[in-house]
Amino acid sequence: MMAQYLEIKAAHPDALLFYRMGDFYEMFFDDAVAAAEALDIALTKRGKHQGGDIPMCGVPVHSAEGYLLTLIRKGFRVAVCEQMEDPAEAKKRGAKSVVRRAVVRLVTPGTLTEDTLLEARRHNYLAAYAEVRGAGGLAWVDISTGAFHVQPVPPVRLSADLARLAPREIVVPEALDARLTAIGADLGAAVTPLAGTAFDSVAGERRLCDALGAETLDAFGSFGRAEVAAMAGIVEYLELTQKGRMPLLQPPQRESAERAMQIDAATRRNLELTQAMAGGREGSLIAAVDRTVTAAGARLLERRLSAPSRDLATIRARHDAVAALIAAPDLTDALRSALRRVPDIDRALSRLALDRGGPRDLAALRNGMAQAGEIAGLLDGADLPDLLSETAAGLDGDPDLAALLEAALVAEPPLLARDGGFVAEGHDTELDDQRRLRDEGRTVIAGMQADLARDTGIGSLKIRHNNVLGYFVEVTATHADKMLSPPLNARFIHRQTTANAVRFTTTELSSLETRILNAGSRALEIEKRHYATLTAAVVGQAAPLSHLARSLAELDLSAAFATLALEEDWTRPTMEDSRAFAIEGGRHPVVERALGRQGTPFVANDCALDQEGPAAIWMLTGPNMAGKSTFLRQNALIALLAQAGAFVPAKSARIGLVSQLFSRVGAADDLARGRSTFMVEMVETAAILNQADDRALVILDEIGRGTATYDGLSIAWATVEHLHGVNRCRALFATHYHELTQLAGRMDGVVNATVTVKEHEGRIYFLHEVRKGAADRSYGVQVARLAGLPEAVVSRARVILDALEQGDAAGRRETLIDDLPLFAVRAQPETPAAPTESPLAARLRDVRPDELTPREALDLLYELKALEG
Missing domain, CATH: 1.10.10 (Arc Repressor Mutant, subunit A)
Incomplete structure (x- = not known):
């Protein structure tokens, strides 16, 4: 057995080997030591190897998924080695034969499919990157849903696009491993190098066609060689990890950078789109706006926020859908009520295709189709805009498949097919008979006993059972002669005589006994056969089922955006193919939500980046804590939400399409790479100045801080000039360098604005109102006092x-x-x-409250009042 283990382990040196032994996955040698520490389980010993004890630990098969999740999160890969036969089969080859085992799956961060290993409301992407003749290609897949995408990516944009996807794992050619490792570390993604041959675009094209069931990739579009190489790397890695059992992959969708708002990694981090600075989802934009009620809808929301559209027709169509649902609140409520009962169709389908599913996944598809039919009925006859009409048309499932699943499955199936009990009564007559024998064996025996007693005329005849004879017919000794004489002796076969009774059997009883004993296993065999048939039927309809799931997700997101707009009083933005940006009464969705929990209203502000000159730049001054950063971020988020298809937190909004969104807000160092806070700021600013085009929206906060005053002022000044004269974009520029306000009189399109404060008796009060004009002070000393400086x-x-x-x-x-x-x-x-004591304090020091009468206390109160005045 150990020789077998070592042979299998040698083939998977970079993974922990889960070696199946009965009801446990065992680990040995260094794997056991590492796993025991990572999982906090006992480390034991088993046998000897080369004179030393063999370390061993194990986890139960029935709870292995929880341990797998822990190991994956801690950076391990796990090879799952199963028994391919039972011990009885192995013994047929010889008493000392070892049970055949094989690795059936390599579990890695990017290849998870089980619900317990995944976040239901987030994609789990596996990405691959390749370069061919200087051109880059990026492919990514979520095997838990089948979503498959590819995009040409210039090497300079790779970091930004990977930040958009946030993949769990990135597969790269060995030659690019070093370059991608740093990017992967920033994203928290595992980077897995493969041999360069895995990314061969010529051989890979054939593998791709085989995986997609197509003769040529032309059926799916035109792809560059780097894109084909990246997709080939994905397929090669899936074949390696899934051991030949390919997941269901949807036809690859070719993405284009020109169709989506470009947002780099720093901006995503600064704006906290899907994750807050503190870590986790709470406090992020997605947490504030998520009103979806299905897992697929939540994943679609994340995709839309991560890559807002730049296509005006698409954006307007999505706004039309939201507006229509706002105008029909009863329909929206009914839709959301029905959508809440929609299961995760894509992930159930993927598990079934990979043979990791169960009866509950079949039931999920049955229930999903049933809910789709109910939702289609709600939309039938409604006056719908184009997007909702197209979505409603996609709710037509396969009625034959729906009817088959409805007839075949019980209402609440068990998790595993091996448990049985998931095929509905009446679906298979033979199965019903086997179950009746299994569950009602005593009743069937009692019926046969009554029949035999009647046929023989012996009322005391009994059918009994013991471990030696099994089932037998027993009569008292007084009836022995009758049973042993014709005609009964032809039917009853003598088995045993005791002092008081004689025992017989019949062919019917022996047959019934065999059927009763085998009924359980036979019933399970029949159910497994039905499971295979139903799974094949479902997988055969994968494409229409995936389309159905996408339609339901689109409906969920539209209804969620409508609900959000109604709840938060958001408005439809007017979208234009221009460089306009006019926001009236804009609010920050995350900050407003946080303040609302405290009962504090949010102060709304206007922002008008008028395009009178070559650029439109607001120079924003004012003290710290007054709300400059909030104002900058809220306008960036309003643009992002509008192009994601949502209404926006404002009284009104007119927005020209934003091609790129850049943010340089907040301060953080990167000590691991030897970068100070100032250096990080300069790197991010350089990226903006080198990339922003005239349709970009840029927000910059306190450029130039962290160095000498004149150095910082010079850098900030030159940055504004570059944004104005070279990038010619829309920008909000917050600064404490009041000298920069002079630029408003020298450059067309540069406007001064300030966040107002009120000063009273040496204290300042933040009004959080943004007005035209420049601040003459930064109030830093007052803010320091508020912070508690001595x-x-x-x-x-x-x-x-x-x-x-x-x-x-x-x-x-x-x-x-x-x-x-x-x-x-x-x-x-x-x-x-030395402090001077006031008359009021001196008088109070002399007061003895316990010695005062009520009248004296009243007189004292008047006296103190006079002193206070």
Whole structure:
């Protein structure tokens, strides 16, 4: 047995080997040590190898999925080795024969299909990247749904496109492994190198055609050689991990960068589209806007937010669908009620195709088709816009398949086919008979006993059972002669005589006994046969079932956007093929949601990036904590939501198509790569200035901080000039460099705006209102005081600030630096003046409350009131 283990392990050196032994998956040697530590399970020993103990650990087969998930999350790959025969079959080859075993699956982060290993509301992408003659191709697949996509990707854009997909695993040629490893680390994706031959575009094209069941790829579109190479890498890896059992793959959809808003990795992170800065979903945009009620609808929402459309007709069609459902709230409520009962059709179908499904997956498809029929009935006769009409037409499933599943399956099937009990009564007469024998054997025997007693005229005749004879007919000794004489002796076969009774059998009883004993296994065999038949029927209808699932997801998302707009008072944006950007009463969807939980209203603001000049730039000034970053982000999110097909959090919105969305907001370092906060900021700013076109929307926050004042100011100034004169785009530029406000008078299209505050008795109050104009102060000292800096530090900062401002106003900044004690001789800490006690405090110090009468207390109150005045 150990020789077999070592042979199989040698073929999978990079994976933990789950070696099936009865009801456990066992691991040995280094695998056992690593798995025991990762899973926090006991490490034991089994036998000897080369004179040393063999480490061993194991997990039960019935709960293996939970352990698999833990190992995958900790970066392991797992080879699942199953018994291909039972021990009885092995013994037929010889007493010492070892049960045949083989690896049936290689479990990796990008090849998961089980519900327990997946997030229901997120895709689980496996991506592959290849280059051919300098051109790049990116392919990605979710084998749990069959979604298959490919796109030409210039190497310079690879990081941004992978950030959009957020794949769990990336397959690359060995020659590109080093380059992709850093990108994968940023995304939290495993990077798996394969031999370059796996990405051969010529040989790979044939493998692709075989996997897709097509003679040529021309049936699916025109693909570049790099795209074919990337798809070939996907297919090669799936054949390797699935051991020849290919998942159901939908025809590859060729994506184009020109059809979607381009958003780089830094912008996705800064805007917290699908994950908050703190980690996790809560606090992200998707968490704030998700009103979907199906898993497929939630995955579609994530795709739309990750890649908003740039096609005006597509965007308007989606807005039309949302508007129609808003106008018909009763229909929308009924749709959402029906959609809540829709299972995850795509994932059930994929598991069945990979032989990892069960009766519940068949039931999920049955229920999904039934709900689709109900939803189609709701939409029948309704006045629908084009998108909803097309979607409704896609709800027509296969009525024959639906009827077959409805007739064949019980209402609530078990999880596993091997458990039986999932075929409905009445679907198969033979199965019903076998179940009756299995479940009602005693009743059947009692019926035969009554028949034999009547036929023989012996009322005391009994049918009994023991472990030696099995079932037998028993009569008392007084009836022995009758049973042994003609004509009964021809029917009854003597088996045993005891002191008081004689025992017989009959051919009918022996046959019945055999059928009763075998009824359970026979019933299970029949059910397994039906399971195979039903699975084949379902897989044969994979394409229409996938289309049905997509239609239901589209309906769910449209209804979810309608519900969101009604709940949050969002409005339909006016979309144009222009460079307009006019928002009235815009709000930040995530911040507004958080404030709403606290009972605090959100202050809405306008934003009008008028295209009077070559560019449209708002120069935004104001103190920290006043809401500049929120204002920047909310306008970026409004543009993104509009092109994703949603209504927007604003009173009104007129938006020209945004081709690219860039954000340089927030501060973070990258110490692992030796990058300071300032360096990270400069790298991200460089990416914007080198890539933004005239249809881009750019938000920049405090460019130039983190270095010397004049260096930072110079960089910020030059950045604005480049955005204005070269990129010629729409931009919101928040800064504390008030010198930049002078640009508004020198450049067409540059407008000053400020976030207002109110100052009263040395304290500031944030109004969060954005108005035209420039701030004359940043209120940094006041914000520092609010943050809790010691009063001595705040007071000293005021002195220094006043001196600096006076020096700046007098045009003698250089001389001022020498004049300040801070830069000449270290200033001694000021001794705080002794506090002067107020008359009110002095009087209160002398009061003895317990000694006062009610009248004296009242008099004291009037006295204190007078002192306070």
